[in-house]
Amino acid sequence: MRELPRTGLEFRGPLPSPLAPGSYFVCVGAAQTLGCFCEQPFPSLLAETLGLPVLNLGYGGAGPAFFLAQPVLLEIINAARFAVVQVMSARSESNSRFDSGGLEYLRRRSDGARLGAAEAWQAELDGVGILATERASWLRWCARRVGRFRARGLVAETRRNWIESNRRLAAEIRVPKMLFWFSTRAPRYTTSYRNLGTLFAAFPNLVNEPMLAAVRPHFDRTAECVSSRGSPQLLRSRFTGAPCTVDPGRDRPDLGGTLWTHNYYYPSPEMHQDAALALQTPLRDILARA
DSSP, rough: EEETTOOOEOOOOOOOOOOOSSSEEEEEESHHHHTTOOOOOOHHHHHHTTTTTTTEETTTTOOEEEETHHHHHHHHTTTTTTTTEOOOOGGSSSSSSOOTTTTEEEEETTEEEEEEEEHHHHHHHHHTTTOOOOSSSSHHHHHHHHHHHHHHHHHHHHHHHHHHHHHHHHHHHOOOOOEEEEEESSSSOOOOOOSSHHHHOSSOOOOOHHHHHGGGGSHHHHHEEEOOOTTTEOOOOOOOOOOOOOOGTTTTTGSSSSBBBBEESSSHHHHHHHHHHHHHHHEEEEEEEO
């Protein structure tokens, strides 16, 4: 990781030097763009294919609001030849219950508690705090019913905010920009409030086809890669190549408790290869027109 000058933020290197206008392209997104557990993420593969340096602006947990809050990043993006903007998760969006700061580590507005998005939304589904006491099973059942009903309104609000943040981000990016869907699933899914998995769906969490339809017209081009090739990925040491374990709680205590032997969540190296292939032709077209 390298600190990007004037931002105070660290991004995956190497950074193009110097950042001369028009001499590089940018990939904007979250951990999927960053390339967790991947030596050659799709931005690096594209740089090799296109013969143009890349600035990988993937930032773990980021949503569109994160980049809107970074004027220096927007300046750097607008000095690029073009921008690839990953469709980011809506669970990183603020709403009337939580302030995200553009990331998926949320602050509950009612008491200031810091929670991961999964923990925060699970509490909403369970109706935590709705009743003064939830010791009796029937009271817990009532709280969950109320929580799931209330969560519907919160999801609708969050999705509206996500659409607005993406529209604003698109308006701020003045260079040619491509919206990129990168997931193990297609955009269309049926929202269910049975549990967190059926509510969120696979990354980008909470994002569905109507949301994409609302933001696509604000981008110059769109591309899609739906792949699960190579997933789950056996985790190996980058020093020895031997199988290893990873403790996600080292950086985020709320993610601790289980050592990872496989990567089930982030795109595998093979998925990054598929993503680069999906982007290659439309980006060549953008370069030809730029």
